[in-house]
Amino acid sequence: MDRLKDQERLQIGNKIIKITILLNILLTVIKVGAGVLGNSKAMIADGLHSASDIITSIGVIVGMFFASKPRDEKHQYGHEKAESLTAFLLAMILTFVGVRIGYESIKMIFMHTYDNPQTYTGVVAVVSIIIKEYQFRVTKDAAMKLNSNALMSDAWHHRSDSLSSVAVLVGIIGAKLGYTFLDPLAGIGVSFIVIKIGVQILIVSIDELMDASIEQEKIEGFIEKIEKIEGIMKVTDLRVRKHGSKACVDIKICVNPLLSVEKGHAIGEKAENLILKEDSMIKEVIVHIDPCKEKQKSCTDSCPKTKN
Numbered sequence: 001m002d003r004l005k006d007q008e009r010l011q012i013g014n015k016i017i018k019i020t021i022l023l024n025i026l027l028t029v030i031k032v033g034a035g036v037l038g039n040s041k042a043m044i045a046d047g048l049h050s051a052s053d054i055i056t057s058i059g060v061i062v063g064m065f066f067a068s069k070p071r072d073e074k075h076q077y078g079h080e081k082a083e084s085l086t087a088f089l090l091a092m093i094l095t096f097v098g099v100r101i102g103y104e105s106i107k108m109i110f111m112h113t114y115d116n117p118q119t120y121t122g123v124v125a126v127v128s129i130i131i132k133e134y135q136f137r138v139t140k141d142a143a144m145k146l147n148s149n150a151l152m153s154d155a156w157h158h159r160s161d162s163l164s165s166v167a168v169l170v171g172i173i174g175a176k177l178g179y180t181f182l183d184p185l186a187g188i189g190v191s192f193i194v195i196k197i198g199v200q201i202l203i204v205s206i207d208e209l210m211d212a213s214i215e216q217e218k219i220e221g222f223i224e225k226i227e228k229i230e231g232i233m234k235v236t237d238l239r240v241r242k243h244g245s246k247a248c249v250d251i252k253i254c255v256n257p258l259l260s261v262e263k264g265h266a267i268g269e270k271a272e273n274l275i276l277k278e279d280s281m282i283k284e285v286i287v288h289i290d291p292c293k294e295k296q297k298s299c300t301d302s303c304p305k306t307k308n
Contacts, residue, residue: 080244102191
């Protein structure tokens, strides 16, 4: 993956978010209007769900803007965690939306408050499903390219809106066929899916805020390649911590104790550059060079002794 600059990430993210905001404004107006005219409370609620997507998308823009700012005296490691914080808040909202959908669905079952909507509201639901699924896929692709958990949270918010539109469509079809209970049942199913996704994103966001590491397989791959660099006898420690969309690496390498400072520094730079080239999400690598005591010990044991 190519290493994107902060401003490039911001531009790509803003482009995607602006498109989704415009589409959500259009969907909100259409859904709420169709719900009011077509006697569908579920469609009105779905329209308000689309309105909430506008707010969360604006939150993503704000989070990515602050994350793109360079480090300063107060934030000497940069501002990338602004994205993690944004993703955390969006995951909370997404989880709440899931709980709310489930609550309203269960409430409909117990109170028997079923709607008998107009047929054209079903057409609006189908259009909504298509548009929201498009938003989900476009936003998800951008999130993977930018390694942005905040953008990924927004993508799944679009998917949750698509699923709620599916529930509305099921309810409309059920009402026309005389099975009005299908709407709340579909709503309960959607609720479980949305809550599950929200909790998963929440856990990832918390991990990022708590400096969680990357995958162990990647760390082992780094160590294996670094130990092949000429002059490096052993990697004694390698730690990685996530920093929003980026990650920082601290590594300790063991070299021949008789090397000059200049040669030791050159070897350290090779290790640093290898890691930076290996993974585009790595922001910074700090290399600590130690004299290899194991080498000294083995030399003491194996070298021929001189006679006095």
